[in-house]
Amino acid sequence: MVTDKSRLGFYLLLAPILLWLMVLIILPHIGLFIVSISEKIGPREYATGFGNYAVFFTEPLYWNTFARTAIMSIVATALTLLLGFPIAYYIAKLTRGRTKTTLFLMCMIPFWVSELVRTFGWMILLRETGVFSNLLMALGLVDGPVEMLYNDAAMMVGLVYTSILFMVVPLVTTLDSLDDGLIEAGYDLGGTSTSILREIVIPHAMPGIVSGCIVVFMLSLGNYLTPILLGGKDSLWFTGMIYSQFITRFNWELGSAFGFLLLVLSSLVVFIGLKLTGQSLSNTMGPT
Amino acid sequence: MPNPHPDLVCRDLTKNFDDFCAVDHVSFEVPQGSFFSILGPSGCGKTTLLRMIAGFQSPSSGDLNIKGKSMIGVPPNKRPVSMVFQHLALFPTMNIGDNVGFGLRQRGIAKAEIKRRVETVLDRVGLPGVSTRKIDQISGGQKQRVAIARCMVLEPDVLLLDEPLGALDLKLREHMKIELKSLQAAFNTTFVYITHDQSEALVMSDHIAVMNHGQFEQIGTPHEVYHTPSSAFVAGFVGDANKIDATVVAVNGSTLTLTSTGGTQMFIDAPSTAIHVGQSAEVFLRPEAIELVAVGDGVNDPDRVNVSDGVIESVLFNGANSSVTVKDRSGSLLKVSLPQTGAFTALRQGDRVFTRWNPSQVRCYPAPAELEN
Structure with missing residues (x-):
């Protein structure tokens, strides 16, 4: 029968995504959760309980790093938005044809090389014997070499740089769909650049802003390379802590608990962000 | 009786683009309270002319006066003209009341006063009590009226209309022709209307300018343009x-x-x-x-x-x-x-x-x- 056939087709098409979700997302998380609620009471002896989570809340270093990671990610997202919006507006509204394609491509080219290589690029620029340090010395602005790596500012630069494309792309898409006539109508009715930006452009671009922010926030929160390489030991990042629990300390139970806490944190921040901006997930992630 | 100060005066208005002349030494006057149409085939330069009057494009040479004041170098948000766009350009993120009140908000008028004026103008265009509705909840003809209300609430000296009836179906277009004409009479505002549809121009206008290749071929009443066309182009294009x-x-x-x-x-x-x-x-x-x-x-x-x-x-x-x-x-x-x-x-x-x-x-x-x- 036709309906049976089409139903079979439906399930066949659905199978890859279901398989992917089950095998790679849901199963590992269930495993992670089971590990996170196992407390080690002796060699090869485990009991079920929330002791690992308790460790997190009793040790200030852990939840300080946790809060720091959240706040820095939010700041990185805000900075990316501030930098990305003018770029996206310029590409979407002020350029045409070839220039537009070229600029869009230029935004994308850095992402053709691996994140590791890009981060090393920043290290070459910022380190003590790096390009900037030498330049400042050559100009006579400083007496000795300057170390610009291994602090929060360097890490922030790295985070914004790594994720700006993921802000620019959804913004260009939504701004592209803004009819130029609306902006002209705004001017015609006596609007100024600021009031048009506030009342016409930003409300229209809101789904793009929110979806860009969600992606950038998630990427920053879950970033491991950039905070480790550019932030160094002074800029702890929560993913670094998870790594050290799993690999250095061999404490998979605590590491799993941290992993779960990070998942809860990111979901919570996204939820609050959506509520504050009055957007819904289907609105921002739906077809633009 | 000729008015000493027509609302809109263009003298030798010219717009050159890189390799062609879109508007070529166009001169005309539009008396206060009249309905003036610019009729021409697509690509004749009528949109460029209208955009120059609105201020979105600056003329290469010539002068443009509105109520006796030169508008050269005046940005669109400082001109006493409003424009009804071809696709109306109603703001989809705002409700109807906010759309109509947009211009008043830019002028810093008190909220209560804005609300009162918005209601009054919506009433005048025959849409009382719709201000809380969304743009996509009203019909094409109603959108048209909202677009006009949004301009008229600012009491402009000249209202520019850029083929606003183009997207409507035939029945509604016929109806809106009559409605536009009566709205113009009710508001007694100078309308400058551009179209490629001769019947719109003939039905509504007090005066029609027939435009071709950036120049006015003839300016006259609908009767004159139809019955005594001054050139072969006008005779062939009108009617x-x-x-x-x-x-x-x-x-x-x-x-x-x-x-x-x-x-x-x-x-x-x-x-x-x-x-x-x-x-x-x-x-x-x-x-x-x-x-x-x-x-x-x-x-x-x-x-x-x-x-x-x-x-x-x-x-x-x-x-x-x-x-x-x-x-x-x-x-x-x-x-x-x-x-x-x-x-x-x-x-x-x-x-x-x-x-x-x-x-x-x-x-x-x-x-x-x-x-x-």
């Missing part, structure tokens, strides 16, 4: 017309005798056209100026001129605008309106008829090639 290429064979006072390329002889009253014998000319004959005569109905009367016989090539039924095409003996086709009296409704393809037209109801212009010599 329907049969265009016949012909050669002048004799000039007798104000009466010209021409022979069409098909060999038919024509007599034309052309009092003012400077045409001489041997010149080729274009003759424009409106379908409604041609009379159909049944065979044997006194057509051989020697006083009668411009009578020829032909065969019905096709019947184009279009209700009140029905017409037939008649193929004459030389094989050229002539479009003829069917009279509204019900006569000739029985005409069928292949029927033999006579056509007859009055020498004074036809326009004749020198052929373009001749103009260049």
Whole structure:
């Protein structure tokens, strides 16, 4: 029968995504959760309980790093938005044809090389014997070499740089769909650049802003390379802590608990962000 | 009584783009409270002209005065003009009340006053109590009225309209024509309307400027533009017309005798056209100026001129605008309106008829090639 056939087709098409979700997302998380609620009471002896989570809340270093990671990610997202919006507006509204394609491509080219290589690029620029340090010395602005790596500012630069494309792309898409006539109508009715930006452009671009922010926030929160390489030991990042629990300390139970806490944190921040901006997930992630 | 200060005055307004001239030395005046249309085919420069008046494009040369003040260098948000855009450009993120109140908010008017004025203007365009509704909850015709209300609430000196009826279906467009005209009369604001649709221009306007290749071919009342077109372009563009290429064979006072390329002889009253014998000319004959005569109905009367016989090539039924095409003996086709009296409704393809037209109801212009010599 036709309906049976089409139903079979439906399930066949659905199978890859279901398989992917089950095998790679849901199963590992269930495993992670089971590990996170196992407390080690002796060699090869485990009991079920929330002791690992308790460790997190009793040790200030852990939840300080946790809060720091959240706040820095939010700041990185805000900075990316501030930098990305003018770029996206310029590409979407002020350029045409070839220039537009070229600029869009230029935004994308850095992402053709691996994140590791890009981060090393920043290290070459910022380190003590790096390009900037030498330049400042050559100009006579400083007496000795300057170390610009291994602090929060360097890490922030790295985070914004790594994720700006993921802000620019959804913004260009939504701004592209803004009819130029609306902006002209705004001017015609006596609007100024600021009031048009506030009342016409930003409300229209809101789904793009929110979806860009969600992606950038998630990427920053879950970033491991950039905070480790550019932030160094002074800029702890929560993913670094998870790594050290799993690999250095061999404490998979605590590491799993941290992993779960990070998942809860990111979901919570996204939820609050959506509520504050009055957007819904289907609105921002739906077809633009 | 001529107004000493027309609302809008353009003098030698010119706009050059890289390699062509979109608007070429256009001069006109629009008196206060009148409905002025700029009619032309697409690409004639009418949109550029309107955008210059609105301030979105700056003229290459010439002057633009609104209420006696030059607008050169004045940005669009400082001009006393408002524009109804082709696709209306209503802000989809705002409700109707916020849309209409947008301009007032920019002027920093108190909230309560904005609300009062928005309600008043929505009332005047016949949409009371819709201010909390969303843009996509109203019909096309209502959107049109909201777009006009959004402009009129600012009490502009001149309202510019950029083919706003283009996207509507035929029935609604016919209705909106009448409505626009009555809104214009009610607000008593100067309207400048651009369109490529001659019937919109003819129905609504006090004055029409016919534009082609960046220049005004003729400015006049709808009646003048229709009945006494000043150039071959106007005659061909405004209204329907049969265009016949012909050669002048004799000039007798104000009466010209021409022979069409098909060999038919024509007599034309052309009092003012400077045409001489041997010149080729274009003759424009409106379908409604041609009379159909049944065979044997006194057509051989020697006083009668411009009578020829032909065969019905096709019947184009279009209700009140029905017409037939008649193929004459030389094989050229002539479009003829069917009279509204019900006569000739029985005409069928292949029927033999006579056509007859009055020498004074036809326009004749020198052929373009001749103009260049």
